[in-house]
Amino acid sequence: MLETVITAFSDALTIQTLVLIVAGVFIGQFFGAIPGLSALTAIAIAVPLTYYFTPVGALAFLVSINKGGTVGGSVSAILMNTPGTPEAAATAFDGHPLAKQGKGLKALKMALFSSVTGDTLSDFVLFAVSAPLALIAIKMGPTEMLSVIVFALTIIASLVGRSMFKGLIAAFLGLLLATVGLDPEGGTSRFIFGMPDLMDGLPISAVGIGVLAMAEVLRQLVMLRGAAGDSHLPLSSERPEDKRLSWAEYRGTLRTILRSAAIGTGIGALPGIGSSAAAFIGYNAAIRASKDPKSFGKGNIEGVAATEAANSSVVGANFIPLLALGIPGNVAAALILGAFIVHGIQPGPHLMTEQGRLVYAMFAAMVIANGTNLILGYFGLRVFAFAARAPAMVVFPTIGLVCLTGAFLTSGTFGLPLVVGFAVIGYLMRALEFSFVTFIIGFVLGPSFELSFRQTVILADGEIGYLFDRPIALAIFGLAAFTLARTVWRHVAHARKPEET
Amino acid sequence: MTQMKFTGAVRRVATVLTVGLLATPAFADFPEKPVTVLVGFGAGGGADTLARLIGKEAEAALGQPVVIENVPGGGGVVAATKLMNATPDGYTIGMAVTSTFSYAPLASDTVKFDADTFDYLTSAAALQNAVVVGKDSPFNTWEDVVAAGKSGQKVSFGSSSPAVNLMMNYISAHDGYEMKVVPTKGGAEIMKDVMGGHMDMGWSAGIHQRFGDDVKVLAAAGNERLVNSPDVPTFRDLGYDVGDDTYFLFFAPKGIPDEVFQALHDAFSAGAQKPEVVSMVESKMGFPSKVLMPDQLRENVAASTAIYEKLIAAAGN
Numbered sequence: 001m002l003e004t005v006i007t008a009f010s011d012a013l014t015i016q017t018l019v020l021i022v023a024g025v026f027i028g029q030f031f032g033a034i035p036g037l038s039a040l041t042a043i044a045i046a047v048p049l050t051y052y053f054t055p056v057g058a059l060a061f062l063v064s065i066n067k068g069g070t071v072g073g074s075v076s077a078i079l080m081n082t083p084g085t086p087e088a089a090a091t092a093f094d095g096h097p098l099a100k101q102g103k104g105l106k107a108l109k110m111a112l113f114s115s116v117t118g119d120t121l122s123d124f125v126l127f128a129v130s131a132p133l134a135l136i137a138i139k140m141g142p143t144e145m146l147s148v149i150v151f152a153l154t155i156i157a158s159l160v161g162r163s164m165f166k167g168l169i170a171a172f173l174g175l176l177l178a179t180v181g182l183d184p185e186g187g188t189s190r191f192i193f194g195m196p197d198l199m200d201g202l203p204i205s206a207v208g209i210g211v212l213a214m215a216e217v218l219r220q221l222v223m224l225r226g227a228a229g230d231s232h233l234p235l236s237s238e239r240p241e242d243k244r245l246s247w248a249e250y251r252g253t254l255r256t257i258l259r260s261a262a263i264g265t266g267i268g269a270l271p272g273i274g275s276s277a278a279a280f281i282g283y284n285a286a287i288r289a290s291k292d293p294k295s296f297g298k299g300n301i302e303g304v305a306a307t308e309a310a311n312s313s314v315v316g317a318n319f320i321p322l323l324a325l326g327i328p329g330n331v332a333a334a335l336i337l338g339a340f341i342v343h344g345i346q347p348g349p350h351l352m353t354e355q356g357r358l359v360y361a362m363f364a365a366m367v368i369a370n371g372t373n374l375i376l377g378y379f380g381l382r383v384f385a386f387a388a389r390a391p392a393m394v395v396f397p398t399i400g401l402v403c404l405t406g407a408f409l410t411s412g413t414f415g416l417p418l419v420v421g422f423a424v425i426g427y428l429m430r431a432l433e434f435s436f437v438t439f440i441i442g443f444v445l446g447p448s449f450e451l452s453f454r455q456t457v458i459l460a461d462g463e464i465g466y467l468f469d470r471p472i473a474l475a476i477f478g479l480a481a482f483t484l485a486r487t488v489w490r491h492v493a494h495a496r497k498p499e500e501t
Numbered sequence: 502m503t504q505m506k507f508t509g510a511v512r513r514v515a516t517v518l519t520v521g522l523l524a525t526p527a528f529a530d531f532p533e534k535p536v537t538v539l540v541g542f543g544a545g546g547g548a549d550t551l552a553r554l555i556g557k558e559a560e561a562a563l564g565q566p567v568v569i570e571n572v573p574g575g576g577g578v579v580a581a582t583k584l585m586n587a588t589p590d591g592y593t594i595g596m597a598v599t600s601t602f603s604y605a606p607l608a609s610d611t612v613k614f615d616a617d618t619f620d621y622l623t624s625a626a627a628l629q630n631a632v633v634v635g636k637d638s639p640f641n642t643w644e645d646v647v648a649a650g651k652s653g654q655k656v657s658f659g660s661s662s663p664a665v666n667l668m669m670n671y672i673s674a675h676d677g678y679e680m681k682v683v684p685t686k687g688g689a690e691i692m693k694d695v696m697g698g699h700m701d702m703g704w705s706a707g708i709h710q711r712f713g714d715d716v717k718v719l720a721a722a723g724n725e726r727l728v729n730s731p732d733v734p735t736f737r738d739l740g741y742d743v744g745d746d747t748y749f750l751f752f753a754p755k756g757i758p759d760e761v762f763q764a765l766h767d768a769f770s771a772g773a774q775k776p777e778v779v780s781m782v783e784s785k786m787g788f789p790s791k792v793l794m795p796d797q798l799r800e801n802v803a804a805s806t807a808i809y810e811k812l813i814a815a816a817g818n
Contacts, residue, residue, distance in 0.1 A: 044544035048553045141699025185684040187663030196582040199575030327689040344785045346711050458683050
């Protein structure tokens with residue numbers, strides 16, 4: 001065993017691999033930190049480059065970009081309230097209020113530590129029990145996936161905001177926009193208005209950038225009108241305890257981090273749900289478990305920890321179905337699978353016996369990448385925090401430009417009007433207090449929901465008995481019904497005796 | 502005055518030279534700038550990998566960079582639509598699959614091109630379309646499926662596209678039974694669903710080769726047998742009048758000067774036949790390397806179009 005570990009690390013500790021890990025983490029953090037870009041963009045660009053690396057180097061590089069992205073994503077969410085991707089949207093809920101209170105650095109550090117902790121924990125789950133977990137993934141057919149998505153939707157439904165009605169309107173608007181494109185069963189065009197660009201639906205990157213980041217830029221610019229161009233954020237208050245994250249504070253959130261890491265790992269092991277849902281569910285679970293749920297959304301550091309641990313732990317866990325079955329859990333994993341195959345590695349049940357040494361070297365590279373993520377992130381925070389000190393009238397137009405650049409990179413000229421259009425929608429939603437969170441969740445989970453629903457309907461073929469043959473799905477549907485009933489009941493109770501909030 | 506005359510002379514000489522240069526065939530210098538390949542699928546997938554591998558070789562042959570641009574969407578339709586309106590000067594070409602030109606134009610009014618809108622440069626590899634089941638499935642041959650269907654069991658089939666739906670519905674209708682054809686995201690998801698027993702059978706474009714003994718192959722959907730499962734009959738062998746050969750292929754807008762077209766064909770076709778590329782395609786990606794000539798590809802697209810016209814007519818819409 002020890003020998004395996006030593007061989008693995010000596011394979012991973014070559015100069016080329018180390019340089020690639022550091023470069024990968026840096027690129028991932030950089031792409032993740034910039035609203036409009038994401039680690040996914042970086043991976044898509046990097047995959048062809050890796051054809052010329054050694055297999056270990058190629059995998060280490062791609063995995064490092066992926067990991068760096070999980071840390072970078074929190075930066076713009078916390079400092080500017082402009083999350084670049086849906087998975088960082090919940091980071092801004094508490095991270096940005098903290099930044100406004102002068103505790104930006106503290107929030108960034110918490111995001112970094114919880115992110116790396118969550119990622120590391122899910123990596124260990126991957127090393128230790130990927131084969132049995134993958135067997136669970138294979139038991140999840142269309143009906144089981146439908147039940148999980150419905151359950152996720154009911155959990156997230158409690159994030160609708162003050163008005164359940166408006167929250168639901170936003171969620172269904174998201175679901176409606178998710179139907180744009182070719183119908184998955186018959187290939188019929190839906191809402192594409194003769195534009196082939198829309199055949200695969202509205203690009204999720206453009207919608208996310210528009211509603212989450214660009215809309216906030218618009219809102220800030222509107223607020224800036226007539227105001228003096230002073231620095232936007234009193235970033236570092238003078239008190240040193242606002243900049244630091246003490247050990248006691250980290251330990252205090254450890255329960256939250258562990259809970260979110262478990263949620264993220266579980267969701268990551270199932271192909272097709274994704275880190276955005278994990279982030280919202282992790283955040284929501286932290287509120288449920290907290291003794292002081294009212295403090296969330298106003299700058300509770302646990303909210304940052306819960307979100308970041310959850311979305312980062314999806315990254316390691318996504319490799320469980322990839323390595324054990326050859327089934328990628330998300331788009332990033334699918335791209336990395338492509339690199340595996342080009343290097344002659346066949347992920348699947350025989351991977352360990354055929355390529356054991358390489359897999360262990362990749363695990364070693366993952367551990368090194370986690371450490372690098374921590375170190376680079378720690379120093380990188382200061383740079384980003386410094387950039388955020390620029391006057392708001394400089395910062396927000398710059399972010400706007402970067403958002404458009406990112407949309408251009410991912411979707412071409414077609415993405416630009418979409419980002420602007422969705423920015424206006426996002427701005428109106430903020431102004432009219434419609435929840436953009438439920439909107440984006442509806443949009444993100446819409447296609448999976450539709451597909452698994454239609455699959456279930458076809459497979460059941462009108463026989464209700466089909467459902468009763470699926471105990472796992474039935475149990476999860478039961479949980480979903482329970483959660484939904486509880487959420488509705490709470491809202492009704494809340495509406496009866498309005499409180500001062 | 503002399504000055505002016507001199508200028509006039511210079512201008513005349515310059516004009517003659519310019520005309521002379523223009524008169525020399527422009528293709529002699531092709532390519533003078535980078536050639537862009539619009540790949541109809543996302544970065545990192547099979548089509549993208551092939552385009553980049555072959556593009557790299559073509560770059561060496563052409564002496565100019567070959568730029569790969571991913572234009573995913575609609576199974577290659579977005580890239581083809583972009584290319585349809587591109588200037589036919591040889592500097593912008595595309596890469597997609599046979600069904601982009603055969604099935605897609607028949608299926609949707611949104612598609613503004615058809616099989617004759619383009620010229621086909623060369624193919625890169627052939628897909629390995631097959632029907633597979635999990636290793637624990639009671640079905641061992643296609644006849645078992647037919648028997649089950651005829652006995653009234655509604656077998657489920659994981660499909661990767663509406664084109665596959667058409668083919669499977671045609672085949673089951675031929676024997677007088679019905680299948681539950683289930684849409685999926687394709688590829689690995691179908692393998693998961695057949696291995697997990699959630700669907701009785703599924704479609705594979707070649708991905709099943711990665712799963713070894715965990716899946717069984719029941720039938721090949723092309724006109725030729727599968728390279729790695731030579732004992733498995735094709736649907737034609739089994740008596741169905743269908744068979745669709747799908748290739749990854751490079752294409753170009755019509756109207757490119759012959760010499761430029763030839764230069765592109767030579768560069769990309771030779772690239773696809775390089776031993777390094779062939780070994781990558783065959784041993785690592787699991788697709789047989791098949792490099793077809795432009796005329797053969799036109800026939801391939803025409804044959805595929807005929808098949809889908811028949812399937813669509815049979816489906817009654």
